[in-house]
Amino acid sequence: MRACCRVKPSWRGKAFRKLCDSIPGTLTLGSSWPRLKHLFITIGDPWMRRAQSWHGILLLATDYGSLGRQEELEALARNWEQLSAPSDESSLEFGNVLAMFGMTLEAKQIFEAEEAKIAAHPSSTLAFKLGKSYMSLGILDRAEQNFQRALDLNPACADCDQSLAEIAERQGNTEKALAFLVAAKQLAPEDPEILFEFGKVCLQRNLLEDALPALAKAAALKPERDPYVYVLASANVAQGNLSNAASLFARLLQKHPHDAVLKYSMGAVDYLQGKYAEAESSLRQSLRAQPDQVAASYYLGLTYDALGQDDRAVAVFRDLLKGHPQHAPSYVKLGSILLRQHNYDEAQQDLERAISLDSGSVQAHYQLGLLFRRLGKTAESDNQFAESRKLEAERSSQTDLKLRLLLPD
Numbered sequence: 001m002r003a004c005c006r007v008k009p010s011w012r013g014k015a016f017r018k019l020c021d022s023i024p025g026t027l028t029l030g031s032s033w034p035r036l037k038h039l040f041i042t043i044g045d046p047w048m049r050r051a052q053s054w055h056g057i058l059l060l061a062t063d064y065g066s067l068g069r070q071e072e073l074e075a076l077a078r079n080w081e082q083l084s085a086p087s088d089e090s091s092l093e094f095g096n097v098l099a100m101f102g103m104t105l106e107a108k109q110i111f112e113a114e115e116a117k118i119a120a121h122p123s124s125t126l127a128f129k130l131g132k133s134y135m136s137l138g139i140l141d142r143a144e145q146n147f148q149r150a151l152d153l154n155p156a157c158a159d160c161d162q163s164l165a166e167i168a169e170r171q172g173n174t175e176k177a178l179a180f181l182v183a184a185k186q187l188a189p190e191d192p193e194i195l196f197e198f199g200k201v202c203l204q205r206n207l208l209e210d211a212l213p214a215l216a217k218a219a220a221l222k223p224e225r226d227p228y229v230y231v232l233a234s235a236n237v238a239q240g241n242l243s244n245a246a247s248l249f250a251r252l253l254q255k256h257p258h259d260a261v262l263k264y265s266m267g268a269v270d271y272l273q274g275k276y277a278e279a280e281s282s283l284r285q286s287l288r289a290q291p292d293q294v295a296a297s298y299y300l301g302l303t304y305d306a307l308g309q310d311d312r313a314v315a316v317f318r319d320l321l322k323g324h325p326q327h328a329p330s331y332v333k334l335g336s337i338l339l340r341q342h343n344y345d346e347a348q349q350d351l352e353r354a355i356s357l358d359s360g361s362v363q364a365h366y367q368l369g370l371l372f373r374r375l376g377k378t379a380e381s382d383n384q385f386a387e388s389r390k391l392e393a394e395r396s397s398q399t400d401l402k403l404r405l406l407l408p409d
Helices: 009-022 029-042 054-067 070-082 088-100 104-120 124-136 140-153 158-170 174-187 192-204 208-221 226-239 242-255 260-272 276-289 294-306 310-323 328-340 344-357 362-374 378-397
Strands: none
Touching (some): 054 070, 070 088, 104 124, 104 140, 140 158, 158 174, 158 192, 174 192, 192 226, 226 242, 242 260, 260 294, 276 294, 344 362, 362 378
16 A cells, blocks of 8 residues: 555556555545555555645546546545645646646646746746746746746746747747847757757748757767758758768658658658659658548649650649649649649649649649630739749749748648
């Protein structure tokens, strides 16, 4: 019995369940709880005797949550409010336990009470922990306020900058995220997680000259971190270093030979290198492992198009669009193939659909211009070519990436 309660916290729930099963007649926890409680107290087990202390409540809360005992967990939340001055750290920890097991309202109330205390007695450490707690609930504005408070109190807090960057990235503001990550990187230039996040945001913003060194260093510091290697490989694709990218993906495939995303990535790189047979093999393997993949299906269609297998390419794109009718690039490729096959009506429908989904598609306007030219519609053709040239000039002025590996689904 005592051994059951001395195990690691992560094991206590299983140990408690095993203990219940080992006592004759305890078929359900609900019916046996009074008996078990009496047994615990009788043998002097500290777990039950300390249930009215903050430490005991924390232990019980974790185990009740693991066992799915919602009513008892709610009772502990009420008991917590009656405790005399639990520490700020323990209050945050208890709130995190409640949040972990779905008691969002109760957790939020505890966090708000702690926020008032921190405002009265500022602490960078506690403000940072509170920010993490609010993030766990998805309350980003309160999390941001507390991370900023922690940073104001301790300007050398690299973790604060990184957490503020994470919030900015979640909000879609990569420029703001990058500013915080630059500051974090200056404070902790050897931190692999900060280097990785910095490189990833730089990659999103097409800043390859900054992204690649940071991602390479992060992967060198933590070579066992597969996401680090994957994003580094993607950055190499973006810069056109296809052989480097292929080597990195091959390294990951040695560890995960049946991974659908890695098979797709390898197939995409093979396609970009003109290795169409290898690309077809990898992409088909990827789709067998995980059939509903937009990116893998799209690259398979591109591969058949490059091989001159128009009918197979058309079949792939049509099948893809049945499940994903908003995928504009597939309409562009399908329309261009149908144009080659002189199927003008369907080609026009697909190309116009592509433009309705993505009016900035250079290829869609260009292919539609070709189609109108073949139909003798000179004015319409000239308009589409002019729009295509304008969009191409805008793209060039933005120094956009020429190669970018599609993100896996």
